[in-house]
Amino acid sequence: MEEEEEQPPREAGPVVTSGASEVVPRVPSGEPQNLCSCPQDHSVLGSMADVDAFNLLLEMKLKRRRERPNLPRTVTELVAEDGSRVYVVGTAHFSDDSKKDVVKTIRAVQPDVVVVELCQYRVSMLKMDERTLLREAKEISLEKLQQAVRQNGVMSGLMQMLLLKVSAHITEQLGMAPGGEFREAFKEASKVPFCKFHLGDRPIPVTFKRAIAALSFWQKVKLAWGLCFLSDPISKDDVERCKQKDLLEQMMAEMIGEFPDLHRTIVSERDIYLTYMLRQAARRLELPRSSDAEPRKCIPSVVVGVVGMGHVPGIEKNWTTDLNIQEIMTVPPPSISGRVSRLAVKVAFLGVLGYGLYWMGRRTASLVLSLPATQYCLQRASSARPNK
Secondary structure, three states, X not given: OOOEEOOOOOOOOOEEEOOEEEEOOOOOOOOOOOOEEOOOOOOOOOOXXXXXXXXXXXXXXXXXXXXXXXXXXXXXXXXXXXXXXXEEEEEOOOOHHHHHHHHHHHHHHOOOEEEEOOOHHHHHHHXXXXXXXXXXXXXXXXXXXXXXXXXXXXXXXXXXXXXXXXXXXXXXXXXXXXXXXHHHHHHHHOOOXXXXXXXXXXXXXXXXXXXXXXXXXXXXXXXXXXXXXXXXXXXXXXXXXXXXXXXXXXXXXXHHHHOHHHHHHHHXXXXXXXXXXXXXXXXXXXXXXXXXXXXXXXXXOEEEEEEEHHHHHHHHHHOOOOOOOOHHHEEOOOOXXXXXXXXXXXXXXXXXXXXXXXXXXXXXXXXXXXXXXXXHHHHHHHHXXXXX
């Protein structure tokens, strides 16, 4: 059976270009929305006035861009072959300090592109306020479960809901909605002239389907059991300590020992995908021309990446290697054991449901028959029956 390749949905909001999901923030009236990346063709500006206005805005942006910025310690600088620079901000997803780090970095380097660890399936996180997100994160309803199952399949959908339960647990413990650093990045990118906003993460259905396919039946049971009964208290100090590489690597090492295939699909493969998207964004920028006769001129770009701290070591490791994301975008067909396990789960579920309905029916019938009114009606019916 051929492997099926998951395609992200086409939405009206984000604009997809060059293999990356891109959201173009609002810019002041009269300003160009973006610079075009080489070697892509672009329209020549119609008049010298347009060129002068563009150059003036670009000059203002470059003046605000600091050559040697004083960046937070959570920022890792990477340099592309063409001289373009990428500043990767490693964040903790439930952290006020991470939001401040993102704001400080974007304001200091005045990027041409901002790439965040989100996909089109999670882009709504950028549009909701903190209160709405806090309420949504705490509420896990049957409707959400049905939507997850329809989108990802039974096993992947159930696993997604269990992970949402973990997120809801952290949200409830901290009173803070996840993804605040991404919303801050979106706001700050909209204030930088010609700045694009890319969604740089692999589509979540692909990640969940590949993760489920990589686990054995008993590994799935063990993981689901652990997620179901997660109740350890979490403090804000615990979250801030996650920004330390040594602690994070220790936590990763513990998870690798227990679920190495899960680490490969959820962390390592996404490291590759995020690296690929950052390199796609870090292309030389072609300046606009007033006419076709004017020679082309390109300058190195500046990119800010906002990702979880756990992905930073993998991005550094993959930065200079040849990457092929086609392999990690395919969903392998289910194995025989996987089909059997899914069938067993469905049969067990239907069996429990059927027994539950039978038990409730018996109890209900016994309760109805024991009522005085029912006894009276039965006696009347018995006495009214003619004797043979």
